[in-house]
Amino acid sequence: xxxxxxxxxxxxxxxxxxxxxxxxxxxxxxxxxxxxxxxxxxxxxxxxxxxxxxxxxxxxxxxxxxxxxxxxxxxxxxxxxxxxxxxxxxxxxxxxxxxxxxxxxxxxxxxxxxxxxxxxxxxxxxxx
Numbered sequence: 001x002x003x004x005x006x007x008x009x010x011x012x013x014x015x016x017x018x019x020x021x022x023x024x025x026x027x028x029x030x031x032x033x034x035x036x037x038x039x040x041x042x043x044x045x046x047x048x049x050x051x052x053x054x055x056x057x058x059x060x061x062x063x064x065x066x067x068x069x070x071x072x073x074x075x076x077x078x079x080x081x082x083x084x085x086x087x088x089x090x091x092x093x094x095x096x097x098x099x100x101x102x103x104x105x106x107x108x109x110x111x112x113x114x115x116x117x118x119x120x121x122x123x124x125x126x127x128x
Contacts, residue, residue, distance in 0.1 A: 050110040054121040057108045086112035102127035
């Protein structure tokens with residue numbers, strides 16, 4: 001008489017528990033890297049947004065048809081641009097008015113709570 005041999009299929013409970021602990025350990029080791037990645041990508045996104053805000057203001061200045069009134073129209077600060085708590089400051093300084101060396105220097109500075117350093121863009125415009 002032959003005894004039928006049963007073949008086992010699947011994993012035992014002990015094997016599943018060991019595999020779960022190994023997988024949990026790997027995930028815990030990866031957590032700090034994932035956290036650093038998220039922090040870095042958030043800071044980069046904020047910096048890019050601040051640069052785009054400054055460049056947008058520079059583009060408005062370049063397209064302004066009235067050179068003589070740049071200081072009146074653009075000089076000053078605006079809060080909440082591009083995000084709440086951020087500030088965009090535009091400084092317009094004209095030198096040599098009425099001479100051949102009449103230039104206007106424009107500096108746009110964007111500051112915000114997520115930026116480690118303010119973002120600055122400078123433009124020099126010569127009189128037409």
